[in-house]
Amino acid sequence: VLGLKQSPRCTVRPRRMVVVRAEGQTINSEIRKNEEKVVDAVVITELSKPLTAYCRCWRSGTFPLCDGSHVKHNKATGDNVGPLLLKKQ
Amino acid sequence: VLGLKQSPRCTVRPRRMVVVRAEGQTINSEIRKNEEKVVDAVVITELSKPLTAYCRCWRSGTFPLCDGSHVKHNKATGDNVGPLLLKKQ
Ligand code: FES
């Protein structure tokens, strides 16, 4: 009698659909994540320099001030964000 | 002669690894995308109200001002971003 070989076991795992929505992403992954909402107040009479840049990219090492990190973020992602400039006049 | 059946064809598609990095995402998907970098300047002597909130979530309908849209963004994503408040004193 001819010994029939078993056919090799074939397991195809189901494919998962991965949906990535940019809108569903957090903006801030690092800064003061222990706070429920990161709000900063600037008393404008206390500003000393004629021009102060405040971060809106959430990547600054000196947040809430801008340290130029938006440049790296924009380059890496194709984004176009930048700071808010406070001018004394 | 015994006719041997061919074993069924088994095609296992290679799995792709999907890596999602929050860092690689844009922050701003809507506002002034025609500008290379969205920078706004505020001349602080021209602020009329005692308190003005400036958007840092890039979701405001009145950007660069905050219109409260950060609340919806935070709820939808689990984020914790909020505005910069400019106070007259
Ligand atoms: S470092 Fe964030 S806007 Fe410049």
Ligand code: FES
């Ligand atoms: S709407 Fe953007 S910080 Fe409030």
